[in-house]
Amino acid sequence: MVKVLLWGTLRHATxxxxxxxxxxxxxxxxxxxxxxxxxxxEPQIRRGVSMALDGRIYREAWFTEIGPDxxxxxxxxxxxx
Amino acid sequence: MPLDTPKRKFKVVGTRPPRPDGLDKVxxxxxxxxxxxxxxxxxxxxLRSPHAHARIKSIDTSAAEALAGVxxxxxxxxxxxxxxxxxxxxxxNCMARGKALYDGHAVAAVAATDAATARKALKLIKxxxxxLPHVTDVDAAMKPGAPVVQKGRTLENVPAGMSENVxxxxxxxxxxxxxxxxxxxxxxxxxxxxxxxxxxxxEPHACLASxxxxxxxxxxxxxxxxxxxxxxxxxxxxxxxxxxxxxSSEIGGGFGGKTTVFIEPVALALSRKSGRPVKIVMTRDxxxxxxxxxxxxxxxxxxxxxxxxxxxxxEAHLRYSGGxxxxxxxxxxxxxxxxxxxxxxxxTFGWNILTNRPxxxxxxxxxxxMAIYAVESVVDELCQELGLDPLKVRLLNxxxxxxxxxxxxxxxxxxxxxxxxxxxxxxHYTAPLGPNQGRGLSCGFxxxxxxxxxxxxxxxxxxxxxxxxxNPDIGGSRASISLMAAEELGIPYEKVRTFVADTASLGxxxxxxxxxxxxxxxxxxxxxxxxxxxxxxxxAAKIWGIDEEAVEWIDGAACPAGPNAGKFPPMTLAEIAAxxxxxxxxxxxxxxxxxxxxxVSFGVHLVxxxxxxxxxATKVLRYTVFQDAGKAVHPDYVEGQMQGGAVQGIxxxxxxxxxxxxxxxxxxxxxxxxxxxxxxxxPPIETVILEIPNPGHPYGVRGVGETPIVPPLAAIANAVSxxxxxxxxxxxxxxxxxxxxxxxxx
Numbered sequence: 154m155v156k157v158l159l160w161g162t163l164r165h166a167t168x169x170x171x172x173x174x175x176x177x178x179x180x181x182x183x184x185x186x187x188x189x190x191x192x193x194x195e196p197q198i199r200r201g202v203s204m205a206l207d208g209r210i211y212r213e214a215w216f217t218e219i220g221p222d223x224x225x226x227x228x229x230x231x232x233x234x
Numbered sequence: 235m236p237l238d239t240p241k242r243k244f245k246v247v248g249t250r251p252p253r254p255d256g257l258d259k260v261x262x263x264x265x266x267x268x269x270x271x272x273x274x275x276x277x278x279x280x281l282r283s284p285h286a287h288a289r290i291k292s293i294d295t296s297a298a299e300a301l302a303g304v305x306x307x308x309x310x311x312x313x314x315x316x317x318x319x320x321x322x323x324x325x326x327n328c329m330a331r332g333k334a335l336y337d338g339h340a341v342a343a344v345a346a347t348d349a350a351t352a353r354k355a356l357k358l359i360k361x362x363x364x365x366l367p368h369v370t371d372v373d374a375a376m377k378p379g380a381p382v383v384q385k386g387r388t389l390e391n392v393p394a395g396m397s398e399n400v401x402x403x404x405x406x407x408x409x410x411x412x413x414x415x416x417x418x419x420x421x422x423x424x425x426x427x428x429x430x431x432x433x434x435x436x437e438p439h440a441c442l443a444s445x446x447x448x449x450x451x452x453x454x455x456x457x458x459x460x461x462x463x464x465x466x467x468x469x470x471x472x473x474x475x476x477x478x479x480x481x482s483s484e485i486g487g488g489f490g491g492k493t494t495v496f497i498e499p500v501a502l503a504l505s506r507k508s509g510r511p512v513k514i515v516m517t518r519d520x521x522x523x524x525x526x527x528x529x530x531x532x533x534x535x536x537x538x539x540x541x542x543x544x545x546x547x548x549e550a551h552l553r554y555s556g557g558x559x560x561x562x563x564x565x566x567x568x569x570x571x572x573x574x575x576x577x578x579x580x581x582t583f584g585w586n587i588l589t590n591r592p593x594x595x596x597x598x599x600x601x602x603x604m605a606i607y608a609v610e611s612v613v614d615e616l617c618q619e620l621g622l623d624p625l626k627v628r629l630l631n632x633x634x635x636x637x638x639x640x641x642x643x644x645x646x647x648x649x650x651x652x653x654x655x656x657x658x659x660x661x662h663y664t665a666p667l668g669p670n671q672g673r674g675l676s677c678g679f680x681x682x683x684x685x686x687x688x689x690x691x692x693x694x695x696x697x698x699x700x701x702x703x704x705n706p707d708i709g710g711s712r713a714s715i716s717l718m719a720a721e722e723l724g725i726p727y728e729k730v731r732t733f734v735a736d737t738a739s740l741g742x743x744x745x746x747x748x749x750x751x752x753x754x755x756x757x758x759x760x761x762x763x764x765x766x767x768x769x770x771x772x773x774a775a776k777i778w779g780i781d782e783e784a785v786e787w788i789d790g791a792a793c794p795a796g797p798n799a800g801k802f803p804p805m806t807l808a809e810i811a812a813x814x815x816x817x818x819x820x821x822x823x824x825x826x827x828x829x830x831x832x833x834v835s836f837g838v839h840l841v842x843x844x845x846x847x848x849x850x851a852t853k854v855l856r857y858t859v860f861q862d863a864g865k866a867v868h869p870d871y872v873e874g875q876m877q878g879g880a881v882q883g884i885x886x887x888x889x890x891x892x893x894x895x896x897x898x899x900x901x902x903x904x905x906x907x908x909x910x911x912x913x914x915x916x917p918p919i920e921t922v923i924l925e926i927p928n929p930g931h932p933y934g935v936r937g938v939g940e941t942p943i944v945p946p947l948a949a950i951a952n953a954v955s956x957x958x959x960x961x962x963x964x965x966x967x968x969x970x971x972x973x974x975x976x977x978x979x980x
Contacts, residue, residue, distance in 0.1 A: 205643035208646040210834075229569070231748065
């Protein structure tokens, strides 16, 4: 199981939980399962999210492997100038 | 792709060769967006709303179409109705559909044989407007009962009962705020406002579109991302991507403002309708009124600190408006606000609000400068109140490797402490100050991105190398990419030339944004060079009759790897290239990647100012930028980015602002009234580059383009506040505003 830290606004979709556990080996599995387990997250996932894995930010990269002890943080999709 | 080795000795990277585009630019040979021409070309002009908010009841274009010399007139009715909110917003910003949402919003366009006829035709277009109440202030727009800019744009994360102008909400942070504040010896709570500012690029938007009768099209434009332009325009024109080729011109500044489209779909639609090439060049008035400024903001900050300087809790409420369309900039600001600090209790709450202003476009580190301005101002005031050294307090609280960031992830190797220590050691920090003078400092932060990148590297038979990449050169990327290719191949920089490809010549490349190009394109270039090297080693192995694995690449030549490989003199790149036809054909290397691991970046700015107590005018006396740049590939360009960010930030802090009248119309749409800093306003901007290697890049490169615009707002505000003895909480600190503060002080 992977522990996923959510940003505050998403907690409305997880009964207030700041951290949820998901069975996932990569970024795509993580997003797919989060959307199934917490349907309230689906609109945000569809709009776009980034993922920080052990401190490194990924904007897409579906198949980025997630280890069982990895720190996983869901973040809004990043844009820059 | 990890760092090769932290102690690599570079031979080419880190040098300062002359910029490859310099001669063309100083002699006027460089081709910018407005320099493109085509036989039979028409001039396109755009009619813009004179109202801040108005329903478009009807548009009568018949008289304009009947004018001799007019070949096409278009309105939103000539463009498809798109389902996707993101692209539909961009298209609706290019051409209003149903409502004009701000002063300057495009409502129709013409293509005519010359500019005079086009202007005359615009006057013949009759638009029947129903003027609606408007709102241009972020706080006013948030109030219940404010005029609603667009209905139905509120996301699910906004609590019920708020104004419909509130489109999104975000919240970040960790820890327990009440207990954090309970540990504080001093708590300061302040409200701040910042004005919308424009990116201020010198080159106005310009493009030339040419549709053929069989549905293919070419588009030449000044842009930060030709591939994204193709994506947007192809959808708006209902075309397949392969049928639209987009070529980027040289670019006279962008700073994020050219990461989207404004006139390009209009020119394409006019060209398709007229059957002729159509060129549109914006006037400066149009650039200010209809292209993206940054967000305006209103913010409440609360920070608690112990008497020895430890921050115990931080809380921020940020309200941003990016004009008449939803945007996500607030999310960047919310995450960046407290990123410089190692905090046990921190929370930011953000709101995006619609106003009758032009659609925000990205501006270097979008969302971060204003939030960090507010936070760093309160930190500075706490230092003043508690009698603490502001640099020591930053060092005490600085984020470092292992810190849980205020936006969630744990930091890897970062350079904030190194930049703060460099500032502490620098003579600027202890230089004496005179009367009416003040010194300010601020930390800054930006995330940096990688993104989709495709590079092709070709070894020519004469031993030279061409690199083809897909990002317009906005900050020296051709030089930096050539340097990295030369470094990897082991050949002189002068042997490499880098070209920017059109969209038909290379795979997709993301927009030049997020400080991504030197990092991501550099990474792909290194990988492409390594692929070419493998090929060249294989050719040498064939020639020598030994295994490929028995050949290694050293200093630009294939060499037998160890005594067992045999004794052969090294074969240089030029020697291998010269016989490439005989050994298997052309030699090239390619790499395609969605690059990650860009590595966040921190900077510290230190500034001295003097305020004239009689006029309220501020003079910047001394300015020093300290930044963790990772490996500086071409230090001139890195310093240029640091200096440029500081200068833009000086303008933002002291003078630049969008000023709206009661009628909701922009009052200062030109450089005479919208005052950017010029050389005579500025001292030399000193730079100190810290090279903390990014573990996510083989050479340790980090993006450097955005972080430098983050600290200046607060650094200057802190300097001015200390100089005048009044805490300044609104930007810009223009002379009238500063004089008012001085007079109110008594």
